[in-house]
Amino acid sequence: MKKNAIIVAGGSGIRMGSSIPKQFMLLNEKPLLYYTIKAFLDAYEDLQIILVLPLDYTDMGQEIIDAYFDKSRIRITAGGDTRFQSVKNGLALVEDEAIVFVHDGVRCLVSKELIHRCYEQAVETGTAVPAITSRDSIRVITEEGNEAFDRNKVKLIQTPQTFHSKILLPAFQIDYKDKFTDEATVVEAFGINVSLVEGEEDNIKITRPVDLLIAGQLLKH
Amino acid sequence: MKKNAIIVAGGSGIRMGSSIPKQFMLLNEKPLLYYTIKAFLDAYEDLQIILVLPLDYTDMGQEIIDAYFDKSRIRITAGGDTRFQSVKNGLALVEDEAIVFVHDGVRCLVSKELIHRCYEQAVETGTAVPAITSRDSIRVITEEGNEAFDRNKVKLIQTPQTFHSKILLPAFQIDYKDKFTDEATVVEAFGINVSLVEGEEDNIKITRPVDLLIAGQLLKH
Numbered sequence: 001m002k003k004n005a006i007i008v009a010g011g012s013g014i015r016m017g018s019s020i021p022k023q024f025m026l027l028n029e030k031p032l033l034y035y036t037i038k039a040f041l042d043a044y045e046d047l048q049i050i051l052v053l054p055l056d057y058t059d060m061g062q063e064i065i066d067a068y069f070d071k072s073r074i075r076i077t078a079g080g081d082t083r084f085q086s087v088k089n090g091l092a093l094v095e096d097e098a099i100v101f102v103h104d105g106v107r108c109l110v111s112k113e114l115i116h117r118c119y120e121q122a123v124e125t126g127t128a129v130p131a132i133t134s135r136d137s138i139r140v141i142t143e144e145g146n147e148a149f150d151r152n153k154v155k156l157i158q159t160p161q162t163f164h165s166k167i168l169l170p171a172f173q174i175d176y177k178d179k180f181t182d183e184a185t186v187v188e189a190f191g192i193n194v195s196l197v198e199g200e201e202d203n204i205k206i207t208r209p210v211d212l213l214i215a216g217q218l219l220k221h
Numbered sequence: 222m223k224k225n226a227i228i229v230a231g232g233s234g235i236r237m238g239s240s241i242p243k244q245f246m247l248l249n250e251k252p253l254l255y256y257t258i259k260a261f262l263d264a265y266e267d268l269q270i271i272l273v274l275p276l277d278y279t280d281m282g283q284e285i286i287d288a289y290f291d292k293s294r295i296r297i298t299a300g301g302d303t304r305f306q307s308v309k310n311g312l313a314l315v316e317d318e319a320i321v322f323v324h325d326g327v328r329c330l331v332s333k334e335l336i337h338r339c340y341e342q343a344v345e346t347g348t349a350v351p352a353i354t355s356r357d358s359i360r361v362i363t364e365e366g367n368e369a370f371d372r373n374k375v376k377l378i379q380t381p382q383t384f385h386s387k388i389l390l391p392a393f394q395i396d397y398k399d400k401f402t403d404e405a406t407v408v409e410a411f412g413i414n415v416s417l418v419e420g421e422e423d424n425i426k427i428t429r430p431v432d433l434l435i436a437g438q439l440l441k442h
Contacts, residue, residue: 131360131367135426137378137403139352145414146352146376148406154375155367157358182358185369193366202431205356210423210442217434 001123002098003047005040005160009033009061009105010052010079010086022206023053023105024060027215031064032206035108035219040101041073043115049074051105052090084180088172099123100168101160102183106206109218110160114200118162121197128162129184130199131155157182158199167192222344223319224268226261226381230254230282230326231273231300231307243427244274244326245281248436252285253427256329256440261322262294264336270295272326273311305401309393320344321389322381323404327427330439331381335421339383342418349383350405351420352376378403379420388413 009023024031033051040047053061055078065074075093079086087102094100099122103110114130121128138154139146161183163171168183171190180186184194202218204211230244245252254272261268274282276299286295296314300307308323315321320343324331335351342349359375360367382404384392389404392411401407405415423439425432 129360134355134377135428137405139350139376139378139405139415139417141374141376146417148400148402148409149375151402153362154370155360155362156355157360179369181369181372184358184360188369196360196367201429207356208422210439213438213442214435217438218431221431221434 002095003044003101003119004050004094004098004165005047005101005103006050006052006087006090006094007033007036007040007103007105008052008079008083008086008090010054010083021054021057024057025206025212027108027212028219032108033061033064033105034068036103036105036110037064037069037074039108039110039112040103040115041069043112044119047073048095050090050093051076052079052086053077054079082176082180083182084172084176084186087183091169091172094165094169096165098165099162100165101162103160104205107159107203108206109202109204109215111200111203114203115160117197118160121195122162122164125195126164126167127184127187127192127194128197129194130158130160130203131196132158132199132201155196156199157184158203163187223316224265224322224340225271225315225319225386226268226322226324227271227273227308227311227315228254228257228261228324228326229273229300229304229307229311231275231304242275242278245278246427246433248329248433249440253329254282254285254326255289257324257326257331258285258290258295260329260331260333261324261336262290264333265340268294269316271311271314272297273300273307274298275300303397303401304403305393305397305407308404312390312393315386315390317386319386320383321386322383323389324381325426328380328424329427330423330425330436332421332424335424336381338418339381342416343383343385346416347385347388348405348408348413348415349418350415351379351381351424352417353379353420353422376417377420378405379424384408
């Protein structure tokens with residue numbers, strides 16, 4: 001089946017205390033986005049990427065593509081004010097009858113195996129959302145305070161969140177709501193239950209400067 | 222108030238694929254336990270440590286103490302088959318009217334600030350359990366599948382779980398139950414609500430070989 005990956009790197013990443021957005025920060029002398037794009041291009045030869053960037057950084061994204069990749073496999077579009085809007089902008093370029101991966105640009109350690117797992121599950125059930133179990137005990141906040149909660153019933157959600165286009169495209173016609181923190185919540189609001197697949201502990205989101213150092217060790221490993 | 226820290230390193234850590242338990246593995250040429258012990262000794266001059274080790278490794282623990290620390294501040298006791306039993310063995314050495322920290326031996330990056338935060342909260346309310354919010358979206362497993370859950374209502378629990386001895390000692394007289402995954406669940410079963418304090422993202426549990434590399438980066442940072 002056709003395969004499209006929307007890589008969402010719409011943020012301007014002020015949190016990292018850096019002058020450039022975190023998706024462009026260097027890891028072993030290459031921008032984070034390099035690793036993310038490469039993981040998807042390497043996973044399937046017939047996969048096409050839609051890279052969603054802040055409007056002011058589309059040129060910087062084009063430079064990465066020109067330097068490292070086959071231009072015919074990657075298109076760039078500008079992001080919006082929310083993740084929902086950024087993904088929606090990306091969806092405008094998606095092909096019909098495709099499996100669509102939506103992936104955080106700053107999860108640059110995603111493996112080929114995880115991408116394959118998501119694809120196969122999405123072909124079968126229409127949806128595939130990678131999830132891992134917490135290594136720590138879990139408590140939930142209640143009206144009275146907090147209480148213990150079975151760790152095995154709580155899943156930490158990652159990307160690529162993967163869907164058949166015939167689900168994802170109509171789901172994103174819905175009006176934006178604050179609770180739409182990821183694509184799974186949008187699809188759920190559209191009335192479809194999502195299937196989980198096993199995620200990966202190393203598939204971390206780079207959000208702090210020290211995460212770059214951690215990612216460096218994980219890459220080496 | 223008197224301060225006792227039970228450092229629980231009762232596991233024999235086969236998971237790391239190493240011939241020695243993970244609490245003895247080296248980080249910058251010193252065993253993990255060195256960092257854990259040092260953090261507590263440095264946090265308060267009048268704090269006493271109770272180190273719970275597998276019976277076969279008490280000698281190895283004693284060597285670390287002899288090499289690096291003031292022997293008068295650390296006692297060793299043997300662990301049991303469960304974490305509950307190991308902590309219970311440690312509690313036999315706790316002083317009356319003390320604040321008792323119970324800490325995972327393999328969380329060697331705990332900071333002085335977190336130890337202080339736990340102490341102050343436990344003096345005030347009798348209980349202090351460090352917790353952080355997940356950076357990832359959360360879903361919970363339901364009978365029908367899974368559903369989105371407010372990330373801000375889920376807490377990932379760390380140690381040192383900290384209690385007044387007059388709460389922790391009687392709470393541990395209860396019969397063991399499988400749901401006792403940490404001290405907070407024991408205290409809760411005793412009928413006491415626990416208070417949460419803000420934990421630290423870097424206060425990770427070393428459970429995989431790559432975590433040693435990550436911890437090395439976090440230490441440097």
